[in-house]
Amino acid sequence: MKSQIFILSLAVSVQAYSQTGRVGINTENPQNTFHIDGGKDNPLTGTPSDAQQANDVIITNDGKIGIGMTVPKNLLNITKKGNTTGVVNPFVDGITITADVNSTGFTGSGFYLEGANAIAGQRLFKLNYTRNTAGNSFLNFQAVADDASNNTRQIMSVYHNGNVGIGGNPNTTPAAERLDVVEGNVRVRTINTNVGNGTTDRRVVADANGILKTIDNEDYNFFHSRLINNQTLSSDALTNTVLFGIPIATSPFYTYNTSTGILTFNSSGLYFITYQGGFSEFAAGTHLLLGIINVATGQYIGRGSNWSALARTGNVGQMSSYTTMINVPSSGYQVRFIAYAGNSGSAVLLANETGGSGTGNVTNLTIQKTR
Incomplete structure (x- = not known):
């Protein structure tokens, strides 16, 4: 008798559809091969809304995994708050994380890398995609508190226009050059053995704003x-x-x-x-x-x-x-x-x-x- 009750319970929580080969957990309306409705809020028919998809996980018949969505565009597609991905090529192989970037600075979708045995204060590293107050999007490398409660150090920012900033604050000191070292010194430990030409080579100097420039070698002094x-x-x-x-x-x-x-x-x-x-x-x-x-x-x-x-x-x-x-x-x-x-x-x-x-x-x- 107990085994019959268990089988009945399993049948209620997991609906298998032999006609489509789809499996749904907490939903009678699976959208693809395997569909979990974490919030149990999906409709009995039709496509769930963005808000309803926000708590869903899906595996498609071509091997794609979607979290927070029902139509993943590549191998792993993660979205936040039901945001719709802008990826339109269904043949992209990779991972997509979609999130809002309405707030500026250091927020936005990203990865947290944790070293549990690292020195206190250095256990968490964050990589995320966000934008600054000027609206410029950038890939952000930052150190965060061990509990992820706040940003502790800006490390590097890679902007959509190709500029790279080292240190500083993307809101107040965004990278203005291809490589913009906002904080700290620059050091080259090993110089190659190429011999310069004193006649044609140019000297590299820094102007009052720290921007590197070249000047004629012949009449420099x-x-x-x-x-x-x-x-x-x-x-x-x-x-x-x-x-x-x-x-x-x-x-x-x-x-x-x-x-x-x-x-x-x-x-x-x-x-x-x-x-x-x-x-x-x-x-x-x-x-x-x-x-x-x-x-x-x-x-x-x-x-x-x-x-x-x-x-x-x-x-x-x-x-x-x-x-x-x-x-x-x-x-x-x-x-x-x-x-x-x-x-x-x-x-x-x-x-x-x-x-x-x-x-x-x-x-x-x-x-x-x-x-």
Whole structure:
């Protein structure tokens, strides 16, 4: 008698339909080969609503498994709250998890990976698909509390547009570049053995916002300019600012004003300077001077001079050269370059010398940032 009651009970809870070969648990209206209605709320006929499917599990005749739905689109299809999947290709092999992402930040469908024996506070890792407050969808890697009550650390975000963010908060600091390291330093432990080409390769630098950029290798550290036109020198050395032409080579380290002759350093550091000039139209025994003036104080930073035993006139003059190293304390530091050839007020600083072998520049300035 007891065995008869058991068989009857089983028949009530599991309905087998020989006509269709379908089995339903808690439902008399199975939608495919094997159908469990967890909430016992499905209709006797027709298709269950989204809300009714939310507590269902189904196995189809082609081997697909659906959780929260009755028509899975691939091998394993999980949905939340009856959301309808957007997957339309029924031949996709894989796993689909469908959930709402109406709330932003760190919510949304995902996987929880738990290491039960891990250090306390490091036992749970979450991978989910969500969106930020701007509406941009991204795959989210995050560390969460051991009880999954809250997010503890943002690890990485992979956005639908291909950008990847490391650290930060997707709501306030979304990845703006293909690789955007929001927090922490970048380290490469092993560099390959490829040898660069100093002529064609470009240097990689970071701008003020941390964005990596490339600059020309050849003129990265250098500034070079030449005097374009002859310049008459007054008897007051400090007023004889040399007006060089547009720089032939320069970089973001330098800003030169061709009207005032003021050079602005845009980065602190040590700078190696070579300054040369050709003097003419002066008497024998004239004091020749090349100097560097601090614009802010009006005082010399450095100077080099000599006395010419001979007078010079015409297009071939007396060469003078000065080499030094200066320490630029901060960005915005300004200097100007002066030249002096006695008190006559008629001496000339030559742009070019012209002789029997030809014409060439003689007054120029070269600067190199060493560190």
